[in-house]
Amino acid sequence: MKHLSIALIPGDGIGPEVVAEGVKILRTIEELDPELSFSFTEFPWGCEYYLKQGKMMDADGIDQLQNFDAIYLGAVGYPGVPDHISLRDLLIKIRRSFDQYVNLRPVSLLDPSFTPLKDKSDKDIDMLVIRENSEGEYAGAGEWLYKGRPEEVVLQTGIFSRKGTERIIRYAYEEAHRSNRTLTSISKGNALNYSMVFWDEVFEEVGKEYPDVETYSYLVDAASLYFVSDPERFEVVVTSNLFGDIVTDIGAGITGGLGLAAGANINPEMKYPSMFEPVHGSAPDIAGKGLANPIAAIWSVSQMMDFFGEEKWGKAVLDTIKGLTVEKENLTPDLGGKATTNEIGDRISEKLQKLI
Numbered sequence: 231m232k233h234l235s236i237a238l239i240p241g242d243g244i245g246p247e248v249v250a251e252g253v254k255i256l257r258t259i260e261e262l263d264p265e266l267s268f269s270f271t272e273f274p275w276g277c278e279y280y281l282k283q284g285k286m287m288d289a290d291g292i293d294q295l296q297n298f299d300a301i302y303l304g305a306v307g308y309p310g311v312p313d314h315i316s317l318r319d320l321l322i323k324i325r326r327s328f329d330q331y332v333n334l335r336p337v338s339l340l341d342p343s344f345t346p347l348k349d350k351s352d353k354d355i356d357m358l359v360i361r362e363n364s365e366g367e368y369a370g371a372g373e374w375l376y377k378g379r380p381e382e383v384v385l386q387t388g389i390f391s392r393k394g395t396e397r398i399i400r401y402a403y404e405e406a407h408r409s410n411r412t413l414t415s416i417s418k419g420n421a422l423n424y425s426m427v428f429w430d431e432v433f434e435e436v437g438k439e440y441p442d443v444e445t446y447s448y449l450v451d452a453a454s455l456y457f458v459s460d461p462e463r464f465e466v467v468v469t470s471n472l473f474g475d476i477v478t479d480i481g482a483g484i485t486g487g488l489g490l491a492a493g494a495n496i497n498p499e500m501k502y503p504s505m506f507e508p509v510h511g512s513a514p515d516i517a518g519k520g521l522a523n524p525i526a527a528i529w530s531v532s533q534m535m536d537f538f539g540e541e542k543w544g545k546a547v548l549d550t551i552k553g554l555t556v557e558k559e560n561l562t563p564d565l566g567g568k569a570t571t572n573e574i575g576d577r578i579s580e581k582l583q584k585l586i
């Protein structure tokens with residue numbers, strides 16, 4: 231019997247709406263699999279909490295989360311609380327404190343009708359972007375000098391440590407090797423003459439340990455073009471924090487939008503809990519109306535199952551989502567349908583029960 235204790239942080243806006251559907255799917259899995267059980271502990275953190283308590287999470291919030299197996303997060307951010315506070319004091323704090331240095335973002339086309347690209351099928355768009363999630367351009371290192379004066383200067387420093395760069399690149403080689411796919415590194419060595427020249431060197435160095443992995447290396451500008459013109463070039467992709475953030479939004483754009491984009495923040499050593507979440511934010515424009523697409527949040531449940539070695543369930547959830555996408559009228563409005571958030575969760579749960 232395997233037990234997973236899961237911390238729920240539904241957060242703000244549509245966060246609680248989509249997390250409720252993800253939990254519905256986890257409960258369905260628990261019912262269907264006598265070898266698996268989950269427990270859920272909900273934390274009320276987020277912007278509403280901030281407006282009452284003056285903080286995004288409890289002062290000892292990280293200690294409270296420490297002993298869970300996984301964290302399942304909706305989204306944080308709401309008008310009235312500056313975004314740099316809501317993101318930095320909760321999301322980024324968790325990613326950092328728990329050394330979740332791998333960000334796994336699948337870019338897979340579930341149905342040909344979801345892509346704005348001409349003549350591309352699910353065979354053409356099926357990649358896994360592995361984004362560095364702990365340092366790089368988002369390290370928060372820099373300086374703001376002479377603020378507000380004519381001689382004002384700001385510095386934003388990219389941090390690329392040998393340890394940090396090697397471990398993400400090695401993780402990507404392992405994944406490409408394990409799944410027998412090609413590996414593409416996205417960098418910018420022609421312009422970023424320290425960080426990205428170093429990145430390219432490490433990519434080549436670590437590659438010597440994986441002679442069986444076929445590799446490609448593209449500059450980020452060219453790679454952005456290829457995401458749109460020839461997405462079939464990519465299988466496993468490894469890239470830095472900033473470039474990964476940007477190219478995965480292009481990835482969401484070519485596969486049907488934010489309602490379908492999932493992400494896992496992984497501490498591969500399992501020394502700390504890993505965190506699973508949809509890529510989208512709290513979407514205040516549609517919150518509270520049952521319009522949010524819960525598929526991204528449910529896809530991250532599939533990632534959670536994969537991470538804990540329950541690939542059977544990871545695949546079952548993803549196959550079920552795929553099966554749903556052919557029923558056009560039964561999708562949420564972002565995909566042209568009329569269904570509500572809750573109805574999508576119910577249907578996926580029902581289909582999962584029939585699949586097993």
Ligand code: NAI
Binds near residue numbers: 307508516
């Ligand atoms: P957003 O992702 O919340 O929304 C962008 C657009 O996509 C909106 O039109 C929204 O309605 C739509 N959308 C997003 N998720 C959807 C879903 N599941 N189904 C259907 N439509 C969906 O990004 P935005 O508007 O830039 O940010 C809103 C707030 O969310 C901000 O406070 C921001 O800081 C925060 N945010 C939080 C993130 C997180 O917690 N991981 C990530 C991104 C933004």
Ligand code: MG
Binds near residue numbers: 475476479
């Ligand atoms: Mg982003």
